[in-house]
Amino acid sequence: MGGQQRNQDQNRSASGQGNKQGRANENFIRQLFERTYEETNRCIQCGYCLPVCPTYQSMGKESASPRGRIALVKMAAEGKLDLHRHLAEPIDLCLGCRACETACPVGVPYGHILEETKHVLYQSAPHSHPGRSDRLKKAILHHVFPYPGRLRIIGRMVRFYQKSGLDWMLRSTRLIEKVSPTAARFEAVLPRVESLAAKPYDFGSVLPAVGEKKASVAFFAGCVMDALMSRTNRLTIELLRLVGCEVVIPAGQKCCGALHAHQGMREMAIKLAQANIEAFERSGSDFYINNAGGCGAMLIEYDRLLAEEDGAWPVRARDFVSKNRDISQILDRFGPLPFRKKWHGGIITYQDSCHLRHVQGVADEPRRLLRSVPGATFVEMEQSERCCGSGGIYNLLHHDESMQILDDKMEKVAATRATTIVTANPGCLLQMKLGVERKGLGAEVRVLHLVEVLAQACGID
């Protein structure tokens, strides 16, 4: 009984289901084939992606590797595997960090394959009995994230919660922990939300450059950043002004759509992208700046997302992409920053945001900026380019898998003896904070966004 003979048997049994569901399934399989087969076939299965894949390293199974996932998508497109019984779980367990794309010697567009597959899985998901958490996830993605106003309300609620002492009460009674241990862990690392009084930016406003104006930039505030980490946004704007940028905060901007695209909700992501392109075009700025690696990676791929849309959308998207920059790129280009204070925060280490490094190709600029801080000692962490296990909302959806990756990461952090961990993305920031808490180092080690360190050295608070 040869292996190949058996493959044919498998084929026959897969196509043998003649019922209605089988036919619907065939349509989805055809869709998967049309949208991914050319790309999955470019994989030469050399395995160069294995050592850089965080889930392969932590789970030790080929199905948890990029090579394995690509092979499974290909086999599912060939009708050898069932979309939901076989393909959904390995795809779902991918962090989407895209380190494999940097390692790939032949340029397989893994992120694209992943997103197309998620889209097919999302559309073909058996809708009859969706799980409670699944429904909640979809509702939040549909009705909350696309609307900055609604998110700000949540931000204010969090602030009220933190200010009122309710958080202290809930923590001391361990009430949240009793309802959901995962929620409790995240509640503990949530940043302190600033009061509205401290927020100097309004959508639609224009803030002048300090000194000679070198460029006009439009700032992308992001949804989570705007609602929960508005201080980081405020400091970002201040730093931009300090290096000579006039900062426009375009009105009408929305969530970048990354969370939606990563969950397979492509139509929603397209709508958000179009709204953002319109909002930023109106600013007439030279560059569009964001301070969240995950959002930046989404923004920089709007051209691909809108490639098949009607009319001028593909051209407009390409123009948008050409202007998209991470904050570190602009500060590095228009700097040096006017530093005024010596750093007393001990050794600094930097954890790459996967989407900043592997998708946007930005790795040197944040490091150069950190090294330029007067009095700071920068120590490079081993495997700093490897994902911390945050993966957007991966740490909520796959908590145990994520924590295993995080614990490995914290050992690498410990080896640097750093007392300040710097990140460039809100997801990574929360995850690293969680890592610090898990190690019980909350009192000694701080986790900061790059702009927080730079702002502190410039004497801005």
Place this chain on the structure above:
Amino acid sequence: MQPKIIDQIYHIVPRERVLLDLHERYTYSYDASFGEYLPDVVIQPRDTGEISRLLKLANQEKIPVYPRGSATSLSGGPLPVKGGMVLDMSQMNSRLEIDRENMLAIVSPGVITADIHRRAEEAGLFYPPDPSSSHVSTIGGNLLENSSGPRGLKYGTTKEYVIGLEVVTPLGEVIRTGGKTVKNVTGYDLTRLIVGSEGTLGIVTEAILCLIPKPPARRTLLAAFDRLENSGYAITGILSEGILPAAMELMDQACIRAVENYRPSGLPVDAEALIIVEVDGHEAAVEEEIEKCAEICRRQGAGSVRVARDEKERETIWLARKMVSPAITQMGPTKISEDATVPRSRIPDMMRRLREIADKYCLNLVVFGHAGDGNLHPNIITDKRNEEEMKRVEEAVTEIFEAAIELGGTLSGEHGIGILKAPYMEMELGPVGLEMMKKIKNAWDPNHILNPGKIFPEPGQTRVELK
């Protein structure tokens, strides 16, 4: 697979390391070569005892067993062509010890080769074998395939560095071969028999590797030749001057153009050949040697010779070579990478034969490789979905093998025989030579449970089938 066998496997290995789901098994159905063969079960053993008991079970029940490392094989080494059991050895990686006094490394089979490089270097030592996949491949896979890379010319192949093994035989018995001494003439050299046996005779569960002092300095040059023959004369010229470079790499014109087209870096696209020469050793010696190499290249008609002045320039030179793989995949999704090897003096003849074969079958063929040791990598770029073209590729591959053997060379310098070259074994070994190998296989593995379908041609099989 019968439930009773699965139950017995569960008695040997805990359930979480026994993979039975269809999608899990499918991800162990391939390697970096061709074909897809679904195993019945994938097992991730962690120690010698488990492997011994699994092989006893397999031998008793006559179940095929396929050891697999990181599955980077280009010849089908780990493919479970007859179904059965895949042993994923990549997770058996607990031991990596450097014994500085005896200049040895003691390693588990799942250890990644590059980790051995790194740990040896930390101790001021050096493990030379460097297949291009060394940051992915396991040492167990390297041992069983006797892998090598650019450094083969000066430092030899994997087998030169293996002095002791722990092996589980197909009957499930555990034996030790060799030991910790470089000299050892006690009986047959089973260590060298196992190394390069492609997993057909035993499963390596531990290895003792020789290390050497790390060369303190290295220098690198890039030379372009208008005529291919001249690059061949330069290569033989350097060696006959008494210089043994650590690497001597060659790229042909198709290759140069592909790289320059993919990522322009000022390579001379009119040159018929580029060679990269790297010497290593003591500072003063390498300084003198690289100058001599440059002079020989010029004397043999090199249009340009560039000697790297620092590490950055060295990296730029090697980048041209590293870009070959991504560059040629732009020309088509399927790459047939061969490693037919000829005596060094016949390289120009082999290059000419390769060009004739490519023209005859109208195929896209580029050649690069380790020219110093005659190990060329003719790569045919094609699309495996194009059945008509694949037929022509099969014909061309057969002629490449014939050419190599006619020129006094071999089917495979480093990739192994596996399934892809098995049909040609008799062409190189002759009937009696092949028969002697079969006798060895029968003596070790009377029930043919270990990596069946590899090395030896199936009855009636006379040529490669790529599908």
